[in-house]
Amino acid sequence: MHIMTSCYHYILLSILLVAACQGTNKAKNTGNTAVSSTTEEARGTSPKYVKSVQFVYPMKGDTCQFNQELKIVYANNKRYKIDSAHLFFNQKKIATLDSTTKEYIFKLPKEKCGTNTLKVIAFHPDSKQGVATQSFIVKPDKAPKSLSYQLIKTYKHDTDASTQGLVYIDGIIYEGTGIKGHSSLRKIDLESNKTLATLGLDNQYFGEGITVYKDKIYQLTWTSQKAFVYDLASFTLLTTFDYAMREGWGLTTMNDKLAMSDGSHNLYHLDPELFSVIKTVEVYDNKGPVVHLNELEYINGYIWANEWLTDRIVVIDPQSGEVVQELLLPNLLTAAEKAKLDQNDDVLNGIAYNEKKGTIYVTGKHWPKLFEIKTY
Numbered sequence: 001m002h003i004m005t006s007c008y009h010y011i012l013l014s015i016l017l018v019a020a021c022q023g024t025n026k027a028k029n030t031g032n033t034a035v036s037s038t039t040e041e042a043r044g045t046s047p048k049y050v051k052s053v054q055f056v057y058p059m060k061g062d063t064c065q066f067n068q069e070l071k072i073v074y075a076n077n078k079r080y081k082i083d084s085a086h087l088f089f090n091q092k093k094i095a096t097l098d099s100t101t102k103e104y105i106f107k108l109p110k111e112k113c114g115t116n117t118l119k120v121i122a123f124h125p126d127s128k129q130g131v132a133t134q135s136f137i138v139k140p141d142k143a144p145k146s147l148s149y150q151l152i153k154t155y156k157h158d159t160d161a162s163t164q165g166l167v168y169i170d171g172i173i174y175e176g177t178g179i180k181g182h183s184s185l186r187k188i189d190l191e192s193n194k195t196l197a198t199l200g201l202d203n204q205y206f207g208e209g210i211t212v213y214k215d216k217i218y219q220l221t222w223t224s225q226k227a228f229v230y231d232l233a234s235f236t237l238l239t240t241f242d243y244a245m246r247e248g249w250g251l252t253t254m255n256d257k258l259a260m261s262d263g264s265h266n267l268y269h270l271d272p273e274l275f276s277v278i279k280t281v282e283v284y285d286n287k288g289p290v291v292h293l294n295e296l297e298y299i300n301g302y303i304w305a306n307e308w309l310t311d312r313i314v315v316i317d318p319q320s321g322e323v324v325q326e327l328l329l330p331n332l333l334t335a336a337e338k339a340k341l342d343q344n345d346d347v348l349n350g351i352a353y354n355e356k357k358g359t360i361y362v363t364g365k366h367w368p369k370l371f372e373i374k375t376y
Contacts, residue, residue: 052080052130053122060134065141065286066110066322072118073103074132080124088119108138113321114265114282114289139284140322144314147327149373156193157363157370161186165210165219165251165295166350168361172196173352173370176210176219183207185219185235190361199235201228209251209295211258213272218258220248227251227275241275250296252303254318259303261296265289267303267318283316285323290314297351299360306349313351313362329362332371341366 056073064070076082087095087104090112095104108116116138122130157163165176173188183206187197201207206222212232219228227241227248243260245268250261257278258270269279283290283305292308302324303316315325329348333341345365352361354372363370 047127047129050077050080050124050128050130052077052082052124052128053085053120053132055118055120055132055134058118058134058136061136063137063139063288064108065139066108067141068108070106070108071103072106074120075102076122076130080122080128080130083123083125085120085122088121090117091119110140110320110322112282113139113284139288140286143286144323144326147315147325147375149327149329149375152359152372152374155190155361155370155372157367158193158195159366159368162346162365163295163350163363163367164208164249164365166297166352166361166363167210167212167217168352168354169212173361174210174212174217175350176207178207178222180204180206185210185217185230187235197235199230208248209261211251211253211296213253213258218251218272220251220260222249223247243275244277249294249308250305252296252298254298254303259296259298259318261293261305263292263294263308265291265293267293267296267305267316267321269318281318281321283314283321283323285314285326290323295349295351297353297360299353304351304360306351308349309344309347311348313348327375332362333364333367333369337368 053074053076056075057071058064072087082099084099085097086093087097089106094106097104114137115135117133117135119131119133124130161175161177162179163175164178167174171190173190175186175188177184177186181203183201185199186195188195205224208220208222210217210219215232216238217230217232225243227243228237229239230237245262247262249263252259258272260268260270265283267281267283268277270276271278283293290307294306294308297304303318305314305316307314311328311330313327313329314323316323348362348364350363354361359372359374361370361372
């Protein structure tokens with residue numbers, strides 16, 4: 001009986017040991033499978049980059065137009081077989097191409113003037129990838145519409161004022177002037193031309209464009225890379241911002257942002273709380289970049305800008321940079337009035353919008369008059 005019981009215990013113990021060993025082996029195999037699978041996935045997410053592709057067209061610096069049917073062509077190194085390729089326009093995927101297709105027709109959207117970018121990613125066997133980028137220029141395909149105007153009224157303007165910025169609010173003109181040693185911020189009653197308040201800038205600063213945002217007024221400086229922020233009611237200095245743009249020219253308020261010019265063909269969208277650049281927009285008409293953008297005013301969704309040393313005001317789409325309209329004002333002053341001005345400096349500069357009346361105030365540096373006009 002004892003012998004049979006012992007044999008029974010021995011057999012049972014053997015069965016349990018075998019089962020335990022099989023269970024251990026099964027867990028190890030499962031673990032190894034999981035590790036192997038993870039390793040393969042990791043390999044798949046780490047491509048090996050090779051110099052296998054390049055753009056044939058467009059070439060760097062080529063100029064195209066909105067709505068153009070752009071034929072995009074790329075070539076590959078024959079050493080690398082292509083499985084497929086992805087095309088991107090300004091970081092947006094526009095096409096997936098098969099192994100034999102090296103061309104793609106793309107209609108350029110009215111999205112962005114100036115520098116645009118293409119990218120191709122070619123996928124090769126063995127986790128290899130080839131990447132190429134190409135920048136080119138896009139400009140509007142149509143000339144800006146020419147505006148006409150009606151003269152509504154003429155007001156007096158201080159000939160000592162070298163106008164750099166102009167804002168209208170409820171019968172008051174705020175004017176920023178700029179001459180080194182004589183720059184100022186002024187509050188003027190429009191009807192009487194009476195100066196209600198004046199703040200002189202330190203002699204080291206050359207005052208430039210101004211704008212009103214909420215209950216504050218901002219003023220740029222020409223080459224000092226500083227913007228001053230004042231209380232609108234008292235002209236008390238609240239804060240000073242530094243900015244990276246080499247020069248400050250024009251400034252306007254665009255809903256919850258500011259827009260700034262620096263004398264180039266660029267407009268900068270700014271955070272008014274930090275004065276940091278949110279977006280840079282290149283301004284073009286159908287002929288090319290529009291440079292020397294000066295005083296700015298935001299009117300009904302568009303930025304109006306003086307073009308320095310001209311009688312031209314351009315109306316700009318602030319998102320794409322396209323000049324959609326233009327206003328020429330060569331005959332506001334009489335010949336006798338023009339003769340008293342410095343033709344190389346005392347030019348049209350200053351745009352302010354009366355939202356209630358839908359009219360615009362324009363003037364120039366040292367001009368004797370400020371004009372109220374209505375465009376159509």
